[in-house]
Amino acid sequence: MSHRPVPIALTIAGSDSGGGAGIQADLRTFAAFGVHGTCAITALTAQNTRGVDAVQTATRLILRAQIEAVLVDFRVGAIKLGMLATPALAREVVAVLATHRRIPLILDPVLVATTGARLGTQALATTLRRDLLPRVDLVTPNIPEAEALLGRRIRQRDMQAAATGLLDLGARAVLLKGGHLAGDEVVDLLLTRQARHWFRQRRLAGEHHGTGCTLSAAIAACISRGMTLEAAVETAIGFVQDALRAGYRPGKSRLRVLGTGRARVD
Secondary structure, three states: OOOOOOOEEEEEEEEEOOOOOHHHHHHHHHHHOOOEEEEEEEEEEEEOOOOEEEEEEOOHHHHHHHHHHHHOOOOOOEEEEOOOOOHHHHHHHHHHHHHOOOOOEEEOOOOEOOOOOEOOOHHHHHHHHHHHHHHOOEEOOEHHHHHHHHOOOOOHHHHHHHHHHHHHOOOOEEEEEOOOOOOOEEEEEEEEOOOEEEEEEEOOOOOEEOHHHHHHHHHHHHHHOOOOHHHHHHHHHHHHHHHHHOOEOOOOOOOEEOOHHHOOOO
16 A cells, blocks of 8 residues: 555535536546545536536535535645635635635636536626635636626637736636637637746537536646646646547537546546
8 A cells, every 4th residue: 555645636616417517527637637536515506418407506504614624634735616606605715715825726717507507697706806816826717707707808819918807806827718719729828927828729629518627627636746837737738638539428419528537647
């Protein structure tokens, strides 16, 4: 039996009963990186590849208890935040993590599912912008999420200005994902106060579920393994590309999920 320390990451997110996104995708991704995954569930969703049928949020008390149970016992190297569901739960996360500021925090500001179902309100976007962005080490919005946080439309030529706007709201770093913009290339921008990195990937055919969850979870896994932010983002983007190529259709809709098990990182 090995006694080497095992890297550990925590995901605070919603459960996807279809297994393609949320907690389920995060834990699969952690495992692919050899990271022990822990979790705190913010909401139960009844969903599949066709859509989201119902959402039941956790109470603030049980969410806090889950997070504290993990942090009191495990040496967590990074925390990924996904679906926070309500402003009250988002504020609870901010409060409980206030005494754990040394743990890197990656926010995937989940507001809308791939199927189009809303997983958050404008009030939640306001809470994320006001209370959570000043705390996070990295925020990873797609274009619609960034538009909700900034309250304005974003086009290809606006990406750097939008990322700068999110930095101005308090985030230490921004990974603005350009997959919702038109073109044969997917262009992502990692922006900090010190550096700017553009990532360009050939657009792959098909509609996929769980890409945002998987990307932010992969970044958290890499950081928990000791990588720098820039290396973690580059590695995570490559991992998602491999997982997209290994994607498959488990349900009756055309929506595909990522094959993270075949994109294992040793």
